[in-house]
Amino acid sequence: MLEQQLINALSLGSVYALFALGFTLVFGVLGVINLSHGAIFMLGSYVALLLVNHFAMSLWLALLLAMLTTGLVGLLVDFLVLKPLRARNAPHLTPMIATIGVAIILTSVAQGLFGAENKRFPFGTIPEGSFTLGNLHVTAVQLGIVLISFLLMIVLLLVMRRTQLGRALRAIAESPKAASLLGINVEGLFLLTSFAAAALGGAAGVLVGLSFNAISPFMGQPMLHKGIAVIILGGMGDIRGALIGGLFLGFAEVMSVAYLSSDFRDAVAFGLLFLILLVRPSGMFGKILERKA
Amino acid sequence: MQRTRMFQKLSLAMLGFGLAAGAAAADIKLGAAEALTGPAAKYGIAIKNGFTLAADEINAKGGVNGNKLALVAEDEQGKKEEAINVFKKLIFQDKVLLVFGPTLSNSAFAADPIANAAKTVVFGTSNTADGVSAIGPFVFRNSVMEADVLPVTTRAAVKQFGIKKVAIVYGNDDAFTKNGYDVFKSALESQKIAVTNTETYAKGDVDFKAQLTKIKAANPDAIVCSCLAEEAANIIVQTRSLGMKQPFIGGNGFNSPKLFEIAKDAADNTVMGSPWSAENQAPANKSFIAAYKAKFNAEPDQFAAQAYDAMYIVADALKKVKLSGSLDKDRVALRDALPNVKHDGATGKFAFRRAKDKSGKDAGYDAQQDAIVNIAKGGKFVLLK
Numbered sequence: 001m002l003e004q005q006l007i008n009a010l011s012l013g014s015v016y017a018l019f020a021l022g023f024t025l026v027f028g029v030l031g032v033i034n035l036s037h038g039a040i041f042m043l044g045s046y047v048a049l050l051l052v053n054h055f056a057m058s059l060w061l062a063l064l065l066a067m068l069t070t071g072l073v074g075l076l077v078d079f080l081v082l083k084p085l086r087a088r089n090a091p092h093l094t095p096m097i098a099t100i101g102v103a104i105i106l107t108s109v110a111q112g113l114f115g116a117e118n119k120r121f122p123f124g125t126i127p128e129g130s131f132t133l134g135n136l137h138v139t140a141v142q143l144g145i146v147l148i149s150f151l152l153m154i155v156l157l158l159v160m161r162r163t164q165l166g167r168a169l170r171a172i173a174e175s176p177k178a179a180s181l182l183g184i185n186v187e188g189l190f191l192l193t194s195f196a197a198a199a200l201g202g203a204a205g206v207l208v209g210l211s212f213n214a215i216s217p218f219m220g221q222p223m224l225h226k227g228i229a230v231i232i233l234g235g236m237g238d239i240r241g242a243l244i245g246g247l248f249l250g251f252a253e254v255m256s257v258a259y260l261s262s263d264f265r266d267a268v269a270f271g272l273l274f275l276i277l278l279v280r281p282s283g284m285f286g287k288i289l290e291r292k293a
Numbered sequence: 294m295q296r297t298r299m300f301q302k303l304s305l306a307m308l309g310f311g312l313a314a315g316a317a318a319a320d321i322k323l324g325a326a327e328a329l330t331g332p333a334a335k336y337g338i339a340i341k342n343g344f345t346l347a348a349d350e351i352n353a354k355g356g357v358n359g360n361k362l363a364l365v366a367e368d369e370q371g372k373k374e375e376a377i378n379v380f381k382k383l384i385f386q387d388k389v390l391l392v393f394g395p396t397l398s399n400s401a402f403a404a405d406p407i408a409n410a411a412k413t414v415v416f417g418t419s420n421t422a423d424g425v426s427a428i429g430p431f432v433f434r435n436s437v438m439e440a441d442v443l444p445v446t447t448r449a450a451v452k453q454f455g456i457k458k459v460a461i462v463y464g465n466d467d468a469f470t471k472n473g474y475d476v477f478k479s480a481l482e483s484q485k486i487a488v489t490n491t492e493t494y495a496k497g498d499v500d501f502k503a504q505l506t507k508i509k510a511a512n513p514d515a516i517v518c519s520c521l522a523e524e525a526a527n528i529i530v531q532t533r534s535l536g537m538k539q540p541f542i543g544g545n546g547f548n549s550p551k552l553f554e555i556a557k558d559a560a561d562n563t564v565m566g567s568p569w570s571a572e573n574q575a576p577a578n579k580s581f582i583a584a585y586k587a588k589f590n591a592e593p594d595q596f597a598a599q600a601y602d603a604m605y606i607v608a609d610a611l612k613k614v615k616l617s618g619s620l621d622k623d624r625v626a627l628r629d630a631l632p633n634v635k636h637d638g639a640t641g642k643f644a645f646r647r648a649k650d651k652s653g654k655d656a657g658y659d660a661q662q663d664a665i666v667n668i669a670k671g672g673k674f675v676l677l678k
Binding site: 001004005008009011012015108111115116117118120123130132135137139208212213214216218219221222253254257258261262263265266 | 330331332333334335338465492493494495496497498499500502503504506507509510523526527530534535536551554555557
């Protein structure tokens with residue numbers, strides 16, 4: 001059974017990691033804890049569901065369009081909410097609280113439009129395939145989640161480390177003011193970051209919707225809590241940290257169910273989180289009081 | 294002469310008219326505090342629909358003793374705090390004669406004491422947890438308790454599949470699913486069925502594979518699941534994706550079209566006990582289903598059926614009550630009339646049964662009704678014979 005539990009942990013951890021990726025990106029560059037990320041994530045799965053349901057679109061296309069749509073919503077949120085606050089030099093807590101408002105609005109809108117109940121992708125649209133190796137069962141969706149999470153993370157890391165764009169973003173992360181003095185279009189890159197982060201959140205939403213059949217207006221909230229834990233664990237704003245932190249949380253949860261009791265799942269997972277933060281207060285990859293993209 | 298008679302007639306007619314207008318003004322206000330938004334809205338909205346349908350039918354037939362029923366529905370969002378607020382608003386501000394609701398047992402424990410203290414009947418149509426009716430003599434419900442349904446369900450399932458050992462899954466942070474677990478546990482004990490392992494999850498969880506993998510290793514004959522429909526459906530789907538074939542045994546939470554929308558025929562062989570079934574061919578049920586579909590363009594569920602019956606039960610009681618116009622007196626009169634109501638509606642034959650509180654004193658009223666055991670075949674529930 002250990003092998004099966006390892007696979008369970010890997011797929012759960014990848015979901016957390018994928019969600020945390022966009023979350024941590026916004027923090028790394030904008031220095032904002034964007035609490036509407038959970039709602040954006042939820043929106044992603046609804047957009048894909050609508051496209052598949054009403055336009056009989058293929059899943060891949062729906063995934064891309066959902067990323068585009070949530071990206072635009074993220075852009076809009078940045079433009080309408082975060083940008084005015086930046087322009088007024090609002091203290092750090094203000095944008096965080098503002099994004100709670102955004103999350104409530106998005107959740108209520110989704111509930112008004114789609115209803116409170118759980119939805120799922122129609123039968124026949126989800127790849128039903130699964131691989132069986134002896135006692136081991138892996139579904140195609142599980143495999144897809146792991147692969148797409150890793151793929152998106154590698155792309156993001158490469159952009160950040162190897163391109164001019166990444167260099168500019170890292171400069172902004174160090175100091176937006178200095179970056180702007182160096183001729184970097186800070187506002188433009190802020191918008192781009194918000195777009196990319198929301199698109200990543202949307203992708204996570206689609207994949208979670210596919211694998212757990214539980215698309216509801218409220219699906220973002222529990223994920224947001226886990227996401228916060230993951231990026232704190234990984235080191236705020238660190239991309240590798242989001243992946244490792246996500247996988248760590250997934251493994252901690254699954255293994256505490258497997259070897260202790262499901263009653264202790266969150267207690268063990270968050271207890272470990274606390275212990276790690278005692279030893280490394282800035283998380284696994286973070287440096288104290290320093291943002292890093 | 295002719296003129297005087299005309300005048301007399303006219304004045305009589307006017308008198309009559311005045312009386313009629315007076316009666317119309319005395320609409321009977323009934324409050325409903327249900328979760329119309331939030332995660333429990335799927336139940337709350339079905340419940341409100343059930344009330345609306347029944348009240349409209351009753352009013353179309355002339356109301357109760359000539360008085361129309363007026364439903365005042367408020368959203369309690371499935372939250373304890375909101376339920377308390379809404380109860381206070383309905384009882385003290387809207388001055389309703391009775392409050393239906395709240396949707397969840399969790400909220401009932403918080404809000405029902407307010408109605409009880411205000412000597413106003415609170416009538417739950419969906420509260421199945423133990424102890425709700427122990428709150429006080431003004432607490433009524435027509436929702437059959439899990440304690441009455443689940444032992445019947447497990448006995449039928451054990452017989453159907455020759456079950457010797459089961460695993461249990463339940464949500465441990467919800468009054469309804471936790472209570473269901475307690476009832477299942479004692480039912481299994483008394484029926485001498487071994488429990489291989491007991492696994493829990495929390496509200497909002499979507500990935501149950503870790504727990505299910507553990508159950509797979511224990512290899513039980515069936516899986517007992519005290520869960521709400523959507524979690525149950527996901528648990529079933531994920532169980533099958535792990536290559537497990539065990540039948541499921543579930544409670545009230547399984548009794549929703551949602552189960553099959555998500556799990557489809559993966560849910561086949563699930564045994565579920567409930568107070569209502571769409572397969573029940575009794576005329577009252579058939580007419581309820583047809584009217585519900587026509588009015589709301591949706592399939593009714595158990596929660597709508599129980600709400601629909603509840604409105605008729607209250608209307609029956611109101612027929613026996615002579616409204617005095619004094620709210621306090623009328624509320625108590627309704628309370629005294631309710632326990633004698635016998636009803637045969639969409640959920641079958643119904644009567645009230647006196648409940649005791651913790652110290653053994655008489656408290657509110659529970660439902661006295663037989664459970665229907667169903668089994669899932671080809672993506673829907675059919676009666677298990």
